[in-house]
Amino acid sequence: MQEQARQQVIDFLQQLKVERRASEHTLSNYQRDLKQLSFFCQQHQLTAWGALSSADILKHIAERHRVGLGSKSLQRELSAIRSFYLFLMKTGQVYNNPAQHVKAPKQARKLPKTLDVDQVNALLDAGANSVLELRDVAMFELFYSSGLRLSELSALDLNDIGKHDKQLTVLSGKGGKSRLLPVGSKALQAIQTWLKVRPTVADEAALFTSARGKRLGNRSIQLRLKQWCIKKGIPESVHPHMLRHSFATHLLESSQDLRAVQELLGHENISTTQIYTHLDFQHLAEVYDQAHPRAKKTK
CATH class of the missing domain: 1.10.150 (DNA polymerase; domain 1)
Incomplete structure (x- = not known):
C-alpha cells in the first residue's frame, strides 16, 4: 500500500x-x-x-x-x-463503502454457560481466610450483584461506590458509556469488609488492589477466580463473564423484564440481551419435560 x-x-x-x-x-x-x-x-x-x-x-x-x-x-x-x-x-477520501453489503458466513449462536443459584451461593459463601481472599469475595460478589464486565470491575475507583445509596457508577462501560447500577446488600457488606483491611499504601483511586497496593488488572482477577474455585473445591470452571451471565439469567427468570436487564447489562441493542430469553426457555423446557405427565420421557 x-x-x-x-x-x-x-x-x-x-x-x-x-x-x-x-x-x-x-x-x-x-x-x-x-x-x-x-x-x-x-x-x-x-x-x-x-x-x-x-x-x-x-x-x-x-x-x-x-x-x-x-x-x-x-x-x-x-x-x-x-x-x-x-x-x-x-472525510471525502472515498465515495463508497465496498464492505457495506458484504456478510460473513453465519454460525450457530452458542448459549453462554451459567451457574444456578445454588452454585453461585456455594462459590460466594465458601469463606475467606486472608486479606486477599476478603478482597476476592468482594470482587466476586460485585460481579454477580451488578452484572459487571471484567474491564468495568477492574477500572472501578473508590468514589464509584455509593455506600449509603447502594449504587455503583460505571464510568468505563463499553463504548465509553456510563451507567448507574444498584449494589446488593451482600456485595456492599463484602466491599466494606475489604475496605477495612485494604492496604494503606494502595493506589488512592482503585477500589480493588494487589498486596502491593497497585490496581488489580483483568488477568489477575481471572486467575484469582480460577484459584478460588480450585482451593474451595468448586468443580465448575468459572470465569468472570459466567457470573455476569448468571446475573442476567437469574434476574430475567424472576422478573421477565428484558428492558431492565438490557439497561443493567449496558447492552446497546436489545437483540444482544435476548440470548438470555433462550436460556430461560431452555430452563423452562427442562422443567416441563421433568414435570408434565404427558411429556416425561419413557426410560
Missing part, C-alpha cells in the same frame, strides 16, 4: 481513540483487522483504499475463512472495515 493509505489507517485509529473513546482492546483489534486487509491489497496489487470493490472485500473475507477464521472473527473484521470506510467517506 502507498504511504497515503497507511496514513489514512493511522488517522482513523486516532479518531477512534480521541473522538469515539474506543478502548485499547478495540483499537488493537481494528488495527490488526485493517493490517490483514492491507496484506490482501498488496497481494492483489491494490495501492489505494478507493480501488477496492465489494467483490474484493468478499474475496478477502473468503480467504480469511479458508485459513480457519470463524464467523464471529469475520464479522468483527467486516465491522472494522465498514467503520474505516465510513471514516474515509466522511
Whole structure:
C-alpha cells in the first residue's frame, strides 16, 4: 500500500481513540483487522483504499475463512472495515463503502454457560481466610450483584461506590458509556469488609488492589477466580463473564423484564440481551419435560 493509505489507517485509529473513546482492546483489534486487509491489497496489487470493490472485500473475507477464521472473527473484521470506510467517506477520501453489503458466513449462536443459584451461593459463601481472599469475595460478589464486565470491575475507583445509596457508577462501560447500577446488600457488606483491611499504601483511586497496593488488572482477577474455585473445591470452571451471565439469567427468570436487564447489562441493542430469553426457555423446557405427565420421557 502507498504511504497515503497507511496514513489514512493511522488517522482513523486516532479518531477512534480521541473522538469515539474506543478502548485499547478495540483499537488493537481494528488495527490488526485493517493490517490483514492491507496484506490482501498488496497481494492483489491494490495501492489505494478507493480501488477496492465489494467483490474484493468478499474475496478477502473468503480467504480469511479458508485459513480457519470463524464467523464471529469475520464479522468483527467486516465491522472494522465498514467503520474505516465510513471514516474515509466522511472525510471525502472515498465515495463508497465496498464492505457495506458484504456478510460473513453465519454460525450457530452458542448459549453462554451459567451457574444456578445454588452454585453461585456455594462459590460466594465458601469463606475467606486472608486479606486477599476478603478482597476476592468482594470482587466476586460485585460481579454477580451488578452484572459487571471484567474491564468495568477492574477500572472501578473508590468514589464509584455509593455506600449509603447502594449504587455503583460505571464510568468505563463499553463504548465509553456510563451507567448507574444498584449494589446488593451482600456485595456492599463484602466491599466494606475489604475496605477495612485494604492496604494503606494502595493506589488512592482503585477500589480493588494487589498486596502491593497497585490496581488489580483483568488477568489477575481471572486467575484469582480460577484459584478460588480450585482451593474451595468448586468443580465448575468459572470465569468472570459466567457470573455476569448468571446475573442476567437469574434476574430475567424472576422478573421477565428484558428492558431492565438490557439497561443493567449496558447492552446497546436489545437483540444482544435476548440470548438470555433462550436460556430461560431452555430452563423452562427442562422443567416441563421433568414435570408434565404427558411429556416425561419413557426410560
